[in-house]
Amino acid sequence: MLDYAWLMLVFPALGALIISLFGTRLGRRVVGFLAPAMVFLSFAVAVALAIQLFSLPHEEQSHSVLLWQWMAAGNFSVDAGLLIDPLSIVMALVVTGVGFLIHVYSTGYMHDDPRFPRFFAYLNLFILMMLTLVLADNYLLMFVGWEGVGLASYLLIGFWFEKPSAADAGKKAFIVNRIGDFGLLLAIMVIWTGLGSLRFTEVFEAAPEVWGVGNIAVMTATMLMLLAATGKSAQIPLYVWLPDAMEGPTPVSALIHAATMVTAGVYMIARSAPLFDLAPTTGNWVAWIGVATALIAGTIALTQTDMKRILAYSTVSQLGFMFVAVGVGAYAAGIFHLITHAFFKALLFLGAGSVMHGLHGELDIRKMGNLRAKMPITHWTFFIGAGALAGVPLLSGFFSKDAILYNAFNYSIPLWAIGAVTAFITAVYSFRMVFMAFWGKERDAKLWSHAHESPRVMTIPLILLAVGALLTGYLGLPSLSLIDPALEPAFEAAAGASEGHANLTLELILLVVSGLIALAGVFLAYRAFLVNKDLPARVRAALGPVTKLVDNKYYVDELYNMIIVNPLRSFGGWLAATFDKGGIDGAVNGLAGVTGWLGTQVRRLQTGMVGLYALAMLFGAVALLAWLAIR
Amino acid sequence: MTLNLPLLSIITFLPLVGGLVLLLLPGARAQKWWSLIVTLVTFVVSLLLFVFWRNGEAGMQFVERVPWVPQFNIQYFVGVDGLSLFLVLLTTLITLLVVIFSWEGVEKQLKTYFFLLLALEAGMIGVFISLDLVLFYIFWELTLIPMYFLIGGWGDSHGTYTFLGRTMPWRIYAALKFFLYTFAASALMLVAILVLYQQGGTFDLLQLQNLELGQNLQMWLFLAFALAFAVKVPIFPFHTWLPDAHVAAPTGGSVILAAVLLKMGTYGFVRFCLPLFPDATKTFMPWIAALAIIGILYGGLVALVQKDVKSLVAYSSVAHLGFVMLGIMALNGQGIAGATLQMVNHGLSTGALFLMVGMLYNRRHTRLLADYGGLWKQIPLYGFLFIIVALSSVGLPGLNGFVGEFNILLAAFQTNPVFAVFGTAGIIIAAWYLLWAIRLMLHGPLNKPENQQVRDLNVREVITLVPLIILFFVIGLFPNLFFDKINPSANAVADALNGQQPAVSMTIDK
């Protein structure tokens, strides 16, 4: 059965192919059925594989499936093959499961869009590429998925390409991601050069022997991978594309820019755990980049007013938490947060989409209020999602975030402290959204009066995701964790680092502390946005320039434009106009010009006087004779 | 399996004979169909090379050898190995597609146009199969003439250029520049060929590669050959003829120029420079690799600011050919195999890009990016295909470009990691300029009235593109179909560089 893993790829591939070729002819109904069905079939395969895999003994839970010999040139060769192990199968379950729900939701959300079939072709393409990414058994095939999801993301962000901002956002996402891909490609080269293989199993086997801890090669490879991960998972310094990516349709934001694609960086680091274990310095970088991103993105989220942008920055921030986890070596905790985050963040985005649907495209939370009266299902599910995001006790985010903070505490207390502050901020901005949008009094009466609950095809996925957001946390309940042992085969080499469960008292104390932090955040949000409404303005005024800085997202986009984009463009312009045309081509034309000038000079000899020619001939003949005679 | 037919001669001279017959045919209709039949038959016959290929052999196959000018030991000596096989197939395929593309849009002198195309095809195939230096040189120069007339006769009809106080149509300037630049550079190659003859007493490549040349002489001969090839490739800074020639040429000409003619330069390096002058190649390797990298970055940055979509594609060729040169200069089997595949890839994707730009030009009669915008809404099929083609050119994994580029970069990494770092940076810029072009052409609002009248692709145009797009996927997913045939020869060249064996080992095709 495990050998049939490729079926997971076949279904979305077929879906994407059929819909892209015949989509408009098939009609909405068929496409709306076909696309989710294909993902569901993949999901079914994934479930079957998971059942079988977990019934095997631990040491056999890693299974390779060779698809075909991909490329061989010189002494290099790599095959297209899949690796089925707990990590990849868990990821596949998340991707296909959440993906399926979002497909269903989209049939409702995108119902009136003229490019309905194209949307689903892209979505299926995305699922295909994401599965390639997580199931690949070597780095190069993973790279195919890695860039493939980038492509799907590009196409979907720019889905409404008539809007210049959407088209620009898609382009930006692809190019920024390419910078990360640059890192991954080079990492692949380092790995192959050093270890002579790209297959995960062989690489991880060889790395400790060939490279050992702290080797320069493994440091380089992991740092390059970190660069790649910051691109895909939107971390400092490459996070700038993700907020702009919200130009895409909301289900896309939910699927790609929250639940699945952006977690690819975390997945890759977790997958490469044996390499990162050899490079503790890189791990340190990962953790600190993660926590810095979490904090900065969290503060930006506090001041944004567009619901999707808040969620986008929150995603960046939560990805930062996952980075902290994988950075400190708690890979299972990172993947755990990845799973819970997939559920509650997809839920929140779809909830935002539902609000948008009900309010005819309005996303500014300053114009909302009291929506719970009009959209009860959306409200309750959104409430659960926000609670999970905030880490309210007993919801899923609470457990996973606590696992991360606990591991961070063991690693370094300052790291934990910043993480805890961020967790507090998270709680504040999550419930700022809830209280401003759904509670209190309506701010825009006209908008409010037209608001309506979304159709069932949209609310049912919301409910299912809400159930997920409620329950997934219990998979990883401390001391009865299903996650850690389940993932253990994948992280065998890394087992040492995540043996943090020894100190139960400390863990319980921290558990209580994080619960209190979350509740405090919720309470502050309640005070500030429902009871004491002028508090936020007062705080903003008190902070003055800091507010301005945060409002403008720390001017990072402007900075990048100023120091990278514009100089490169103007350098290109200078090369094209001055250096190429004037310099190089000038030299070429100059050479032609010199030749031409010589010609005009020489042509004066050509007088047209035959007598002169004859004389020249005579002199020539005489000179030749003379030379022959003298010689 | 063997086949007792002079396949290579048939492939080479069929277009030429067909072209001569074409001159006798009256009527545009008959001429079009005749050209189509000739190129189609040539393509089908060339596929036989693939079918009857003996896998796993590094040596020459389908060899034909006849004395031609016995006094000077000049032979008619042809054959293909893994390095040239796919270039021959590329040539026959691209010419066929160009003929289909030219069904409409060639306004004048259709007969001459097709005749030149056919003559060009013969010349290009001849370059790739010649194993005698004189024969090679003749074919090499033969390709110049039809191209010169194609650019000068059917090229851009609007622009003018003032040079040395004389104003002439820009296409004439471009054609002259193309001709003189490449011709001047290859004159030195002729001298080098004669020196080789004087040293070895033969023009036979297979015998000459066993020749022990002095270090100093090798340097000079290498430089003479390399200059001719470098201009053709073109390697920075010898590239300035290319934007003019590509942009001024009619679409068919641009396609052939980009897809095949440029490959003659890179092929020349692999076929002649590496086996004949191994020591000199090793000496000059860092310099040429550096120029290749400069070409990658430079071509990309300049493409980024072009206002004319055709010159954007033209500069992107400079960048892509930089990758090919980088692969060759890695001087290992993987690099040479990757570069050989990348030659084919670039031919397919840039050929397709020029075709698509030409299709749009036929509709809108402008090449300026600013004149387009929002076209995807108006012509969805075009947009769909254009994005696939652009992604292939960007080197998206799973499509053809990636396979070549990755192998080239990995091979370069083995030689010197710095090469690979800069080369890899080039792929960021590649994404940047092509997505920029897509952004300006296809995305954005459809607010120009002229653009709202544009028709989508017709069946003939789709037929032109579909073979290329299928090949993108085939090469991207199953590159071993190609590497299987390329690898032995590429490894042989690499081994020869390390002094182990002659690269182009001869096998008699019986």
Place this chain on the structure above:
Amino acid sequence: MVPTSYFLVLSAVLFVIGALGVLLRRNVLIIFMSVEMMLNAVNLTFAALAYHFLQIHGQIFVLMVMVVAAAEVAVGLAIVMSVIRHKDTTNIEDVNLLKG
């Protein structure tokens, strides 16, 4: 018997006269005749040396040169006629079509 060297000197003199005529005169017809004189000077050399060495080759060459000269006269005169018809002159300096 007249020594061979006399013939050679004579032919040299004739040749120089012819050459100077070609270089110095302006009239196309005169130039033309001077050219013929140069040719015949060479002929004389050939004949004299053939006699001197008692070999037939020189004499054959004389015949050859005479044939060529006859042909040349035909072509040359045709050109001269055409020049006269177009330019209405026999002055060589008025004809400078080759001027660059």
